[in-house]
Amino acid sequence: MALSIMNIALADDDADDRMLFEEAIGEIEIKTKLSLFSDGKQLMDYLTQPQAILPEIIFLDLNMPIKNGMQCLREIRQNESLLHLCVAIYSTSSSEQDIEETFVNGANIYINKPNSFGALKKAVEKALRLNWQYHTSALNRDNFLLRL
């Protein structure tokens, strides 16, 4: 239960955003191992392999080609071996309707892509810490919602 290494997945079709995210994660105190995917299909193919090491938290961009974030979220919540995973939506959309829809479909965290590196680092760090508390403490995961 001490924080050793946290496995994280990010699916985002924008190469710059992936790079920034990787940098931000690298500067956080928590030790992490990050797997990157450039669209939703790649991510789902990885997660549904029988031997896959499942991440503690998945960051999902909403707008992606081939398979978008919302489709991934629905598939994850319908798959018995994946439905307990923590899903963080990571998107530029700040429409209240989008946000509520992702939560209703089972997202745990909604992060508005911040426009500064400092803010990104802070948001990701908060999401990771809180998720870790939910992993290691008797907190009710069904009610885990966080909007950043």
Add this chain to the structure above:
Amino acid sequence: MTLNIKFDYNFICKAILQEQLDNLGLEYTLQSLGEIKFKNKLTHTQRDQLCQAFGKYGIEILDNPQNVLVQRIKDAITELVNDSDKAKKYNVSTYLSDTLNYSYPHLSSIFSEVTHSSIENFIILKKIDAVKHLIMDKNLTLTEIAHRLNYSSVAHLSAQFKKTTGLTPSSFQRIIKKRKEKGITP
């Protein structure tokens, strides 16, 4: 049809522990929920068997004394948050140092080191978790909840809820209700 059920976590945990320990034919006493005392020293095989039996229920055997202490801090906080009479009587730092026999600064530094978050933060998290439970499962009003969990006012409760979750209590309630209607459980 739908049935509403309520859990007594302490009771469930105790029953599982006893069941698994009895299965392995070990002689033991349960000190508190987080501590089992064995009459004889466990062999390696017995320890492995126990690890496996507990693992099925997400129960972990802790090795590192720091982790053990953090777990006891969390348990004590949970107890305090769930017991409003106790919460009214004690302030948290005195309660923790009295029950765990360490100074509060010591507890606080170990906690931050292991969990990367502060005791104060954890208490807020625990309280907000209780608020969520009371909103959803007991249908209490915010005024009743604020009183029960020792918030000075409804405004303070709402503000802390918003700060911790990013959502207002009412939008939280709406989302969870819609989820239930759609049958989605993450």
